[in-house]
Amino acid sequence: MPQIRQVISTLTNDGKEIMGPDVLVYHYPDNSILNGSLLTVESNHFAVLKSRGAILNVYETGQYVIQTPDRPIIGAFQQAFFGGQSPWQYEVIYINRAKLILEVSGVAYSKEMAEMGYHVSCYVHVDTKEDALKLVQHMPMSGHYVSMKEVNWYAGPVIEQSINKIVQLTELERVNERMPEILELVKEHLQEFLSVYGLTLNDVKALVYPRDERMKELIALRAFGLSEIDAVRYYTAMIMAQKGVISAPNMAIGEPFFIGNPQVATDRITQVESKH
Incomplete structure (x- = not known):
């Protein structure tokens, strides 16, 4: 009776794909892969075959029969004791x-040492068989997976250094003006770093913003053409209005509030508006 050939793939028994959008590398967990096993590589994967730590081959899409390169056991001896299968052990790593x-x-941190939060999103991929080989050689694995979260840990310091190189020399209000420079610097440094791991950088999107909510409001008011002192007054007036303080309009225009004679403030507001 012919022996059933072992099939190696990234599909579970119920047909579900193991390598989702958060998995970069998957190490096939069976350590009993033998000569003659059938290796299946899906259209969006590479597969790297290793034996005793040595890389034997890198496969693209298709199905392949694993064969030992030097066949240490051959002929009738192999047939009698191993049913035609060599006991040479293999590892399969999917990319x-x-x-x-x-x-x-x-x-x-800005030039004034104000805290600026940032969020960077990048699209990366493994482009060629040579790149898949670089990834297996240089990216350490703990367990059977390398997730994108782990790649983030490697890329984080590179992105942080690139952003701070510009932001630390820029005034808080002018950081957004320099976003094109920030993006270019992040792309340059990140691609140089990722290429060691065989990863190609496709696109980078970044957002840099004041972490303090009050600073966001003040910068938004400054964008309307208000001076620094006017922006502070209008911000304070908005807070006062939210709390129901009736002197909020006076704060906005920088005029004193007279108890019992609110018309003074109203007239002053009308005068200010008429000038504009």
């Missing part, structure tokens, strides 16, 4: 070649 998302968040 996700689809575009995956790398996301990093952190804190930078």
Whole structure:
């Protein structure tokens, strides 16, 4: 009776794909892979075959019969004791070649040492068989998976350094003006770093913003053309109005509040508006 050939793939017994959008590398967990096993590689994967720590081959899409390169046991002896199968052990490592998302968040500091939050999203992929080989050689594995979360840990310091290199020399209000420079620097440094691991950087999107909510409001008011002192007054007036303080309009225009004669403030507001 012919022996059933072992099938190696990234599908579970019920047909579900193991390598989702958050998995970069998957190590096939069976350590009893033998000569003659059938290796299946899906259209969006690479597969790397190793034996006793040595890399034997890198496969693209298709089905392949695993064969030992030097056949240490041959002929009738192999047939009698191993049913035609060599006891040479193999490892199969699958590489996700689809575009995956790398996301990093952190804190930078402006020229005034104001805290600026940032969130960077990047699309990366493994482009060629040579790149898949680099990834297996240089990316350490703990367990049977390398997730994108682990890749984020490697990329985080590179992104942080790139953003701080510009943000630390820029006034808080001018950080957004320099976003094109920030993006270019992140792309340059990140691609240089990721290429060691065989990863190609496709696109980078970044958002840098004040972490303090009050600073966000003040910058928004400054965007309307208000001076610094006017922006502070209008911000304070909005807070007062939310709390129902009737002198909020006086705060906005910088005029004193007269108890019992609110018309003074109303007239002053009308005068200010008429000038504009």
